[in-house]
Amino acid sequence: MKLQEIFKKYSTEKKAKKVFKEFRDKQGVVCKKCKGKEHYWKEDKWQYECKRCKFRTTLRSGTVMESSKLPYRYWMMTIGLRSATKKRFSALEIQRQLGHKRYEPVWSMLHKLRVAMGRRDDKYKLDGFLEIDEGYFEGQRSKEEVAEDKYVAHENKGKRQVKVLVAVQSAPVEKKHKIKNRPNRKAGFLKMKVVEQVSKAEINYEVKRHIAPTAKAITDGKRCYRDLKEILADHQVVICEDKKEVSKIFPWAHIAISNAKKMYLGIHHSIKKCFMQNYLNEFCYKFNRRNFGEALFDRLIVASVEAAWYEFR
Numbered sequence: 092m093k094l095q096e097i098f099k100k101y102s103t104e105k106k107a108k109k110v111f112k113e114f115r116d117k118q119g120v121v122c123k124k125c126k127g128k129e130h131y132w133k134e135d136k137w138q139y140e141c142k143r144c145k146f147r148t149t150l151r152s153g154t155v156m157e158s159s160k161l162p163y164r165y166w167m168m169t170i171g172l173r174s175a176t177k178k179r180f181s182a183l184e185i186q187r188q189l190g191h192k193r194y195e196p197v198w199s200m201l202h203k204l205r206v207a208m209g210r211r212d213d214k215y216k217l218d219g220f221l222e223i224d225e226g227y228f229e230g231q232r233s234k235e236e237v238a239e240d241k242y243v244a245h246e247n248k249g250k251r252q253v254k255v256l257v258a259v260q261s262a263p264v265e266k267k268h269k270i271k272n273r274p275n276r277k278a279g280f281l282k283m284k285v286v287e288q289v290s291k292a293e294i295n296y297e298v299k300r301h302i303a304p305t306a307k308a309i310t311d312g313k314r315c316y317r318d319l320k321e322i323l324a325d326h327q328v329v330i331c332e333d334k335k336e337v338s339k340i341f342p343w344a345h346i347a348i349s350n351a352k353k354m355y356l357g358i359h360h361s362i363k364k365c366f367m368q369n370y371l372n373e374f375c376y377k378f379n380r381r382n383f384g385e386a387l388f389d390r391l392i393v394a395s396v397e398a399a400w401y402e403f404r
């Protein structure tokens with residue numbers, strides 16, 4: 092769908108609300124009180140009523156829009172801007188496109204969508220053959236952290252390295268499909284998780300959470316990966332000093348890290364560490380659905396509707 096079509100489709104609040112309701116109906120509403128799934132629709136109030144316990148659920152509650160005062164059409168148009176175009180928009184640009192006065196609600200809307208994207212991807216564990224590596228991103232420290240740390244050189248005071256565990260499915264490309272100057276492996280699904288430390292304990296924890304025990308992994312020789320042979324079906328270690336050779340062995344882990352840096356650090360300057368995971372969620376969500384084309388728009392609405400009973404407020 093083109094941008095103009097999206098803007099036309101959701102030009103009025105009524106249209107946007109109707110489409111959002113259709114998605115929610117398809118997904119099914121779950122009662123917060125009794126977990127009942129059968130509801131009446133109260134047309135006059137625009138609310139669902141649980142058939143069992145009469146508890147009322149508004150159209151927004153339990154979705155990514157819960158507790159947001161922004162109109163439905165802003166959400167739908169933003170989902171469009173986020174998913175239906177190749178161009179990347181910053182919160183400021185989206186604010187301008189929507190013509191909204193305040194920046195904060197738009198910024199917060201984008202983060203809620205990123206949380207929904209992360210939840211959607213967290214439903215699945217990676218399996219098969221995986222390249223596992225870690226990336227280092229430059230983040231921004233909070234004012235409190237800067238004040239507390241008296242020993243960091245002045246120019247580095249506001250900066251903070253954010254460590255990210257990267258796992259990506261990868262399979263060899265058949266000889267007949269090989270393209271010159273392109274990786275000799277093809278990528279499947281990707282996960283990127285912010286970790287406090289690249290330590291054995293944290294890596295083990297994240298691997299157990301996000302990777303199936305039947306998976307096979309390849310990593311470099313760092314100590315933090317030593318337990319993987321016990322957690323996963325197979326673990327190969329590659330010790331190689333030559334950077335070019337390493338990028339042949341781990342092409343996708345490296346491509347993912349460098350693209351995430353280019354994409355996000357280019358438009359979102361100085362990301363605070365606590366928000367880095369949200370940006371990575373969006374990067375992974377899109378990477379994992381890179382072949383979805385126009386369907387990405389619908390998928391993102393589904394992810395927003397079904398995220399159910401948010402903690403993020």
Ligand SMILES: [Zn+2]
Pocket residue numbers: 122123124125126127141142143144145146
């Ligand atoms: Zn109920």
